[in-house]
Amino acid sequence: MECIVHFEVHHPNEIKELRGLIFLKEGQVPSERDFLTMFEEMGYKLRLEDRDNLVFKPVEAGANYSKIRIRRLDTGVKSYKEDTELRSLLGNFLQGESRPI
Structure with a gap:
């Protein structure tokens, strides 16, 4: 199974959004080692700084x-996330109860 890793690289003057690829067995989720190996193959030498937010810091001085920061993982499995703003807009446009004027 392929896992596309969407991440951003924070440079002094800009943030670049990039993608990487990890191959996994069916049903497996990427581990810290998987991420570090993928980044190393891309030329980034990192250490995991914040496990909860998937933030990595360079280990080489002068980087x-x-x-x-990993933004999201795409394994091809559809996931549902409710769009609360859209729901609010629709709620305002669609009349729920008839109210007398």
Whole structure:
């Protein structure tokens, strides 16, 4: 199974959004080692700084970026996330109860 990793590289003057690829067995989720190996193959030498937010910091002094943050993982499985703003808009446009004027 392929897992596309969407991440951002924080440079001093810009943030670049990039993608990487990890191959996993069916039903498996990427581990810290999987992420570090993927980044190393891309030329980034990192350590995991914040496990909850998937933030990695460079281990080499003089790196031209300050951190890398994983934004999302795409395994091809559809996931549902409710759009609360859309729901609010629809709620305002669709009349629920008839109210007398």
